Amino acid sequence: MTLLWLPEYAVDVSSIDAQHRELFDRINELRGAMRSGKGREALEKTMEFLRSYIVTHFRHEERLMVASAYPGMPAHLAAHREFETQLAELESRVRRSGSTVDAVIANNHLLSSWWIAHIRGLDVGFGKFLVARQAFEKPGVLPEVAVH
Numbered sequence: 712m713t714l715l716w717l718p719e720y721a722v723d724v725s726s727i728d729a730q731h732r733e734l735f736d737r738i739n740e741l742r743g744a745m746r747s748g749k750g751r752e753a754l755e756k757t758m759e760f761l762r763s764y765i766v767t768h769f770r771h772e773e774r775l776m777v778a779s780a781y782p783g784m785p786a787h788l789a790a791h792r793e794f795e796t797q798l799a800e801l802e803s804r805v806r807r808s809g810s811t812v813d814a815v816i817a818n819n820h821l822l823s824s825w826w827i828a829h830i831r832g833l834d835v836g837f838g839k840f841l842v843a844r845q846a847f848e849k850p851g852v853l854p855e856v857a858v859h
C-alpha cells in the first residue's frame with residue numbers, strides 16, 4: 712500500500728510541508744524495497760537515507776519550536792524521540808535479518824500509521840500556532856517559515 716499525500720496533511724508552513732512530502736516519497740521507496748525483496752545492502756542504504764532525512768526534518772521542526780516558544784514542545788519532542796527509538800529498533804532488525812515478514816509488518820505500521828497520526832495529531836496544531844505566531848513577530852524572527 713502506497714502512502715498517499717492528502718491535502719488534509721498540510722500544516723500550512725511550506726518548509727515543513729515540503730519535507731513531509733519528501734518523507735512520504737522516501738518511505739514509499741523503502742517500503743517498495745522491502746516488498747520487492749531487494750538485497751540487504753540496498754535496503755540498508757535506503758533505510759540509512761530515510762533515517763538521516765527524518766533527523767533533519769525533526770531538527771527543523773524543533774528549531775522552529777524553540778524560535779517560536781511553542782508551548783506544546785515537550786510532548787512533540789517526546790513523540791519525535793519515540794519515533795527515532797522505534798526506527799533504530801527496526802533498522803537493527805533489518806540489519807540482522809534483511810527484509811523479513813516481521814520487518815515488513817513493523818515497517819508498515821511505523822512508517823505509515825505513525826506518520827499520518829503524527830502529522831494530523833501534532834504537526835497540524837504546531838503549524839497553526841506557527842502561522843498565528845508569525846503574524847505577530849517582527850520580520851526575520853522566524854526566517855525559515857514561508858507560509859503558503
Ligand SMILES: [Fe+2]
Binds near residue numbers: 791834
Ligand atoms: Fe513533528
